[in-house]
Amino acid sequence: MHILVANDDGYLAPGLAALVEVCRSFGTVDVVAPEQNASGTSNALTLQRPLSVYTAANGFHYVNGTPSDCVHVALTGLLPRRPDLVVSGINNGANMGDDTLYSGTVAAAMEGYLFGVPAIAFSLVEKGWQHLDAAAEVARAVIAQVLHTPPAGAWLLNVNVPARADAARLPRRITRLGRRHASEPVIRQTSPRGETLYWIGPAGDAREAGEGTDFHAVAQGQVSLTPLQVDLTDHAALPAWQHWVQPR
Numbered sequence: 001m002h003i004l005v006a007n008d009d010g011y012l013a014p015g016l017a018a019l020v021e022v023c024r025s026f027g028t029v030d031v032v033a034p035e036q037n038a039s040g041t042s043n044a045l046t047l048q049r050p051l052s053v054y055t056a057a058n059g060f061h062y063v064n065g066t067p068s069d070c071v072h073v074a075l076t077g078l079l080p081r082r083p084d085l086v087v088s089g090i091n092n093g094a095n096m097g098d099d100t101l102y103s104g105t106v107a108a109a110m111e112g113y114l115f116g117v118p119a120i121a122f123s124l125v126e127k128g129w130q131h132l133d134a135a136a137e138v139a140r141a142v143i144a145q146v147l148h149t150p151p152a153g154a155w156l157l158n159v160n161v162p163a164r165a166d167a168a169r170l171p172r173r174i175t176r177l178g179r180r181h182a183s184e185p186v187i188r189q190t191s192p193r194g195e196t197l198y199w200i201g202p203a204g205d206a207r208e209a210g211e212g213t214d215f216h217a218v219a220q221g222q223v224s225l226t227p228l229q230v231d232l233t234d235h236a237a238l239p240a241w242q243h244w245v246q247p248r
């Protein structure tokens, strides 16, 4: 078993170290993670400059690029062979609902999925690394299960773990993505040189958090597992658009 581990919080993040330790109990592990915190970079690839890969004293590789860069470089040139699994995280904070569109954690896993490698993104729902060890035990259980009973076809799983000491004993629920309200407004500041600066505001609260969603599961004290796909086509709207473009 050969597992590639990445994240978006950077190669020094506690969540990465915890996930790597878990993965080492399943086989050989390669770590390729961003040099700096690259949260919120989505699926960005660095195309305007070359990338460098460095190796830390602990053997972790780190790249001066995005989470997707890390997995892309690993899969297409750095690793001697194709991994059996790509895992990403454990992220510092939730990746639920629309978060998944912005998340570098999900994107790193998605890059594996796009290359046909099964992939899992792990996130700890509250920021601050509280109960990271319990979240790592959840990751261990999920990885053990997918290795023991591999899901059919190509798959990408998004896992959100409540930050609780008893996380490993919580029920695990298969969920769909909920939705968030639009982000909070930007926060305006004035720099020491009198320039106006804008901070992107925090994510909105859950808007669609009904039964069956990731938000709902986590609020009920459950571990949320959402199978993701990449096709953004609005399949349900295709007939209406056909009529719009060719009315009869």
Ligand code: MN
Pocket (backbone or CB within 6 Å): 008, 009, 038, 039, 040, 091, 092, 104, 105
């Ligand atoms: Mn992050």
